[in-house]
Amino acid sequence: MNLQQYNISENNFEQCIKCTVCTVYCPVIPVNPKYPGPKQAGPDGERFRLKDPDYFDVSLKYCLNCKRCEVACPSGVRIGDIIQMARIKYSHSRPKLRDRLLANTDFVGQLSTKVAPVVNFSLGLTPVKSVMDAVLGIDHRRTFPEYASQTFEHWFNQREIKKKQSAFKRHVSYFHGCYVNYNYPQLGKDLVKLMNAVGFGVHLLEKERCCGVALISNGLIEQARKQGAQNMAAIRKSVLDEKRPVIATSSTCVFTIRDEYPHLLGLDNSDIRQFTELATRFLYRLIERNEVKLVFKEDYKQKIVYHTPCHMEKLGWSVYSTSLLKMIPGVDFRMLPSQCCGIAGTYGFKSENYETSQGIGQSLFDDIGQSEADFVATDCETCKWQIEMSTFVPVMNPISILAEALDEEATMEANKEFCK
Amino acid sequence: MRYDVVIIGGGLSGLTCGIRLQEAGKNCAIISTGQSALHFSSGAFDFLNKLPDGTRVMHPLDAIKRLGGNHPYRKIGEEKIREYVADVQDWFGKSGIVLHGDVEKNHYCLSPIGIIKSAWLSFDDFEPLETADAFPYKRVAVANFAGFIDFYPRFIADALAEKGVECRIEILNIPAVEKLRTNPTEMRSANIARVFDSEAQLENVLTLINDLSEEVDAVILPAVLGLSSVYPLEYIRKYSEKPVFFISPVPPSVPGIRVQKRLQERFVELGGTFFLGDTVEKAFFDGDTVIGITTNNHxxxxxxxxQYVLASGSFFSKGIISRSNEIYEPVLNADVEYDSQRDNWFCKNVFDVQPYMSYGVKTDTGFHPLRDGVPVRNMFAIGSVLSGYNPLEEGCGSGVAILTALHVANTILISD
Structure with missing residues (x-):
């Protein structure tokens, strides 16, 4: 009898050989000594929690869920997942009003876009920030992302834009995420421009909900599971029925749908996982297969540094975004050392985490400050907020950079042969 | 994704090979499941400390001819090895790694429990000892940071006392280090090292060292200074009143992490692409030729x-994997050297020579891994995934990692 096949647990904590490598790469430990570190919080603590749930330690909430411990682990232990699952299974603390507000990005977004000028104005006021800090625990030193007055979906559903999409031979669905919809529709417009130029019609999912990353990190698991299931149904319809792969512009949305759904929410996505990916990866594959060509303006000149978001590091996909950026002839490109910027979604917005959040990102901000870059490229919207607030250097998604540098007419011409 | 050379494994061997190839203008990718065994480095590279029969070696290059024919050093050949090691210190110097010692001759260093052991080239942190029988200082203070559990001053003091050294044990109290004790499990070398990235904290520790060094000839400290640069080491050495002698605590190894970072940075600066946190799943073949590989992330x-290079390590890094009835190599299912009787894999006395330490991938004399006895034409195996030597018993793990890497890089470059 082969006993070894029976001693592998679901979250593989027993594969940990106690080598401590993960503790070297945890961004929280150096700035917050209250956090017990990934080894203790993860596989070591799991042994105790399995014996008695009372061993659950509330300081696990200091984990950013950045997954850098998993990237560093030589034994393939899903350390970050073990910690998040422990919070889901054992934590008794109930989400506060503040957590619910931060986590419900689409609900709050829907309300805010309707009265965007008022919200944007108010959120910039010192007294409002002070009250929010005192009453809710949202840090007054944070700059809030602005809300758009027209959502991306609203813009897209205008007759002429939506109608134009069916004229293409090749099609994709776009998971735009809350940020594009409520805060920065321009990124979505750039994606449509780019995909149309290379001969793809862009469609929205039948019903897109927030991916749920903020719900998971704020302990609203049932709601996250429900929204996850709705998204999966919409993605299935697109991928399996309509044969349209799903692309996104946010590394965190993609990571959540691909990996957190099965690992943390117990949603089986094996039939659609490989068809849900970042737009830069989708484009890279087609360029490599010679099924898409990008032609760029000759006068585009920018100095760009790329920041690898934590979930992008975990996906291992920064190579796709950076390879596309390097294809632009006038780009002076440098890769920043891969490190956490400290925001971790809603984590850095909470008053109790502000110092930790800024402390984690400090060396990155210093590096960017000295880089003389025209802007920072990155695939994550919350990294964008954090870097723009902490460095004053503008941050752009690679898709927006590609759309700006694109010679639209020449690209359309170059892709004609693939669209017959 | 197309590269000139794809290297599977980003430890000492994979990085050495990748840097050498990038220097010669090749475009390489390194794919590494996680961080490497350099994080557990003793702080020195060894080349050959003992022959398989137990004979101690002081002049390792001269001893190569006494190794068995299957040993990786014999496959490279003594002449080639002499050529590669001639400038190996300068070569690592280009990555900002200072190595003390003489390539022709082993020296000695102190182990974490104060035993004097032989080594080949020591990292900048450590001062080589000329002899195993004596310690150069008569009166020393063995100092540790309060609450740091990975360093054993008592063992060191006892071991040195046997060599006639008068030892005092001292505790250093530094508030910034104390803060780490909020979580005792995180009171570890890398975290202490980060505290001393600050100049003010370095001044604090210097004052304490100078205070306690009045009545001693030297101070011994755990090697927990200089995670990202050697500046903290240089600072202490420059301004301390008495010599400061560093000894490795148990892992994680600050000097080892620094070496890993330096090599990785050098590889990337030379234009290489390093994929961390990704695992190679499968190699695809056309006969005896690899045509592509797939990874978990991509x-x-x-x-x-x-060309492909298999530098995936031994059991620790899952370069080879043992099951209850077999040992296999997961990427290309290469032939693995091991005893078919499981009982023969290990000796019950843990201090005996353990046969499993010599298990690894079989190759031809050109380091092409074998599959069903047939060499893979465009792939090489290097470092601890190889069979034919016992790194623990012979003290030759780093040497095999570095030299097989340089040799294979050389072979790839010559074949152009």
Whole structure:
């Protein structure tokens, strides 16, 4: 009898050989000594929690869920997942009003876009920030992302834009995420421009909900599971029925749908996982297969540094975004050392985490400050907020950079042969 | 994704090979499941401390001819090895790694429990000892940071006392280090090292060292200074009143992490691409030729290269994997050297020579891994994934990692 096949647990904590490598790469430990570190919080603590749930330690909430411990682990232990699952299974603390507000990005977004000028104005006021800090625990030193007055979906559903999409031979669905919809529709417009130029019609999912990353990190698991299931149904319809792969512009949305759904929410996505990916990866594959060509303006000149978001590091996909950026002839490109910027979604917005959040990102901000870059490229919207607030250097998604540098007419011409 | 060479494994061997190839203008990718065994480095590279029969070696290059024919050093050949090691210190110097010692001759260093052991080239942190029988200082203070559990001053003091050294044990109290004790499990070398990235904290520790060094000839400290640069080491050495002698605590190894970072940075600066946190799943073949590999993160987007290098490590890094009834190599299912009787894999006395330490991938004399006895034409195996030597008993793990890497890089470059 082969006993070894029976001693592998679901979250593989027993594969940990106690080598401590993960503790070297945890961004929280150096700035917050209250956090017990990934080894203790993860596989070591799991042994105790399995014996008695009372061993659950509330300081696990200091984990950013950045997954850098998993990237560093030589034994393939899903350390970050073990910690998040422990919070889901054992934590008794109930989400506060503040957590619910931060986590419900689409609900709050829907309300805010309707009265965007008022919200944007108010959120910039010192007294409002002070009250929010005192009453809710949202840090007054944070700059809030602005809300758009027209959502991306609203813009897209205008007759002429939506109608134009069916004229293409090749099609994709776009998971735009809350940020594009409520805060920065321009990124979505750039994606449509780019995909149309290379001969793809862009469609929205039948019903897109927030991916749920903020719900998971704020302990609203049932709601996250429900929204996850709705998204999966919409993605299935697109991928399996309509044969349209799903692309996104946010590394965190993609990571959540691909990996957190099965690992943390117990949603089986094996039939659609490989068809849900970042737009830069989708484009890279087609360029490599010679099924898409990008032609760029000759006068585009920018100095760009790329920041690898934590979930992008975990996906291992920064190579796709950076390879596309390097294809632009006038780009002076440098890769920043891969490190956490400290925001971790809603984590850095909470008053109790502000110092930790800024402390984690400090060396990155210093590096960017000295880089003389025209802007920072990155695939994550919350990294964008954090870097723009902490460095004053503008941050752009690679898709927006590609759309700006694109010679639209020449690209359309170059892709004609693939669209017959 | 297309590269000239794809290297599977980003430890000492994979990085050495990758840097050498990038220097010669090749475009390489390194794919590494996680961080490497350099994080557990003793702080020195060894070349050959003992022959398989137990004979101690002081002049390792002269001893190569006494190794068995299957040993990786014999496959490279003594003449080639002499050529490679001639400038190996300068070569690592280009990555900002200072190595003390003489390539022709082993020296001695102190182990974490104060035993004097032989080594080949020591990292900058450590001062080589000329002899195993004596310690150069008569009266020393063995100092530790309060609450740091990975360093054993008592063992060191007892071991040195046997060599006639008068030892005092001292505790250093530094508030910034004390803060780490909020979580005792995180009171570890790398975290202490980060505290001393600050100049003010370095001044604090210097004052304490100078205070306690009045009545001693030297101070011994755990090697927990200088995670990202050697500046903290240089600072202490420059301004301390008495010599400061560093000894490795148990892992994680600050000097080892620094070496890993330096090598990785050098590889990337030279234009190489380092994929961390990704695992190679499968190699695809056309007869005896690898045509591509797939990885966990990149799935259908395959890696293609002219040449492939398997530097995936031994059991620790899952370069080879043991099951209850077999040992296998997971990427190409290469032939693995091991005893078919499981009972023969290990000796019950843990201090005996353990046969499993010599298990690894079989190769031809050109380091092409074998599959069903047939060499893979465009792939090489290097470092601890190889069979034919016992790194623990012979003290030759780093030497095999570095020299097989340089040799294979050389072979790839010559074949152009």
């Amino acid at each position: 799935s259908d987007i395959q890696f293609y290269a002219e």
